[in-house]
Amino acid sequence: MTFDALVYQGLIGLSLAMYLWLLAAGLTIAFGVLGIVNFAHGSLYMLGGYFAFTFYETLGMNFWLSLLLASLSGAAIGSVMERFFLRYIYHLDLSYQILLTFGFVLIFADAARIFWGGIPLIPPMPDVFDSTVPIVGRPFPVYNLFVIFVGFAASVALWILLDKTSWGETVRASASDREMAGALGVNIPRLFTVVFGFAAMLAALSGALGTPVRAMTPGIGTSVIIDVFIVAVIGGLGNLPGAFVGALVIGLLKAYGVLLFPDADLFMTYLIMALVLLFRPKGLLGGR
Amino acid sequence: MAGKYELKRRRFLQTTAAGSALLAAPFIGLRQAHGQAAIKIGAQGVSSGxxxxxxxxxxMGARFAAEEVNAKGGIMGRPVEILYRDDELNNDVALKNARFFKEQGVNFMVGTDSSGVCLALGPVLPELDLIQIFTHAATEKLNEDLVFKKGIKHIFRGSVPVYQDAILPALVFKDNKDIKRIANLGADYEYGRTSWAMFHSTLRKHRPDVEIVGEAWAPFFTADFTPHISALLAKKPDLIFATPWAGEAVLMLRQATTLGVFDSIQVWWQAMGGSVDVMEGISRDVVQGKFKNKLWATARYIWNWPDTPENKAFVNRFTDRWGRLPNYSAECTYSAVLALKAAVEKARSTKTADVIKALEGLELSTPAGKRFYRPEDHQAVYNVPAGRVTYDKTVAPIAHLTDLKVFPAADYFRKPPFN
Incomplete structure (x- = not known):
């Protein structure tokens, strides 16, 4: 295997990792702050993709605007889910949480089938991205570079938002002690709605980013969520840097697995997850 | 803090595990109302993902056949009724559906998309005492092993097997001297594995100079094939043999164009790329010339061949009824219902043993042309061409196959005793 092939495959893996990272970031934030394991997180990815398709392809909007509107639509749906549904089950048993979010998975998948049909939808590649640049002597898609850029930009934005702003401070305070934050005057219910909407927005952004290269189908939500859970388990929960590292591990593993172990690439993902659970049961960055 | 964290993590893992089990739980399929004296046909296929x-x-194929048959008086005066369920490409779900059909009193079954599922379902048919005509699943093990070697007479197949996906392209490309290095992007299950093995062994029999340079395998529900494609391109193949199908083929081909694949290879063989849904999905990329005329495919029936009045009339009636061109699984299922009608009328009975006898050696005129059910392995033999993917709006609103290469199926299909 040449060094060039490894570099190229690494970049492919990095772009895969970025979709996962945006998803895992949302899942982690929702779990860290609200304590909700949102099975419908993958469905929000799906809806983000479908919305982007509708704005960009059906309504003929500009690609950037459709990305933005699709993300905001995801945020709106997330906020409604929290405000009118999740809010009523925080005090109930864990199984209600599963049933409710899983119910959303089914509802969203069927809704997608009704609105957009069962056939995979894939819009044309936007002209700005419809080209390649040579990397180690091979054509590399400009779009993948864009996805990598968005992933890193989102990391910086999240870091600033959560670590450098007072809103971020409030969020972190509520994550570590909900009652105390409430006692100090934080409007917890409203914060929860906003945070859950924000998490949903990240999932929708990931889905919207995927539209020109990863066709949307009603079942895509359930297939992505499994990888995202693996990312969360590997990275360590409620831990954003952990989610980032977990996404990188899985993205690169998927890419290098196909190149180096074509007969065992799927097994590799589960092997790594098993090893992490055995030796670092709190995740790679979940120590202490 | 640590304790609380631990609790959260355990809660997460529990929730994840429980929820994953739910994700795997079956979805409820559709069922249509049923009458009294009807001949019931249970159909299943994948309706999710x-x-x-x-x-x-x-x-669509099954219902359309039933509507047409019923409009002409049914089968021996009895109306045909179709019951349909989603098998989710899952063996357990398919078996459950078959038992459900049995309880509902169906007389016959048709359908099944996955090769994996057909191998699970085939062996239980004698126990259910039901005939199934498989209308999509393509593994050769169904007719060669289960019917011919194990003698399970309840299995029939009305669609072409992997001989079509794998032997036909070897015949089409064996004389192309530019093809020396071949690579596989396979659907990671029975169908992809068996197709690839059959393709490279047939091609290399004619062309010992051809070299296998790479393999990549993608399971169902793969969202991103770029790692697979990129890994194969690192090996500089002349031909890529690809078996992921349906929506996965559409997104895989889009991803291939973004990676500049068609600048460096000679041929991309998309085994079931002739499928209508794939053609609909890639039409715009075809119009823009993204595949550089290097994309080749076949199907288990293509609507623009054969050029017969019977086929043209079928395509028109089907398009009027459903607003879409008929895909191969529609035509194969439609023709399977017609085969059951012919067999029941020939046997003057709906008893399983009688209908099996009547189906063996049955020759039947269908939209795809003459179908002959080989008595030895219950495989329908009929011709389907391979072709290059093109677009011409005067021919059809979607991409279609051209440069059609027709080889007689009776020659390239493997024959009993399958040594």
């Missing part, structure tokens, strides 16, 4: 259009096509 990237492959959902195939179940839809099986349903």
């Amino acid at each position: 990237s492959h959902a259009d195939y179940g839809r096509q099986i349903q």
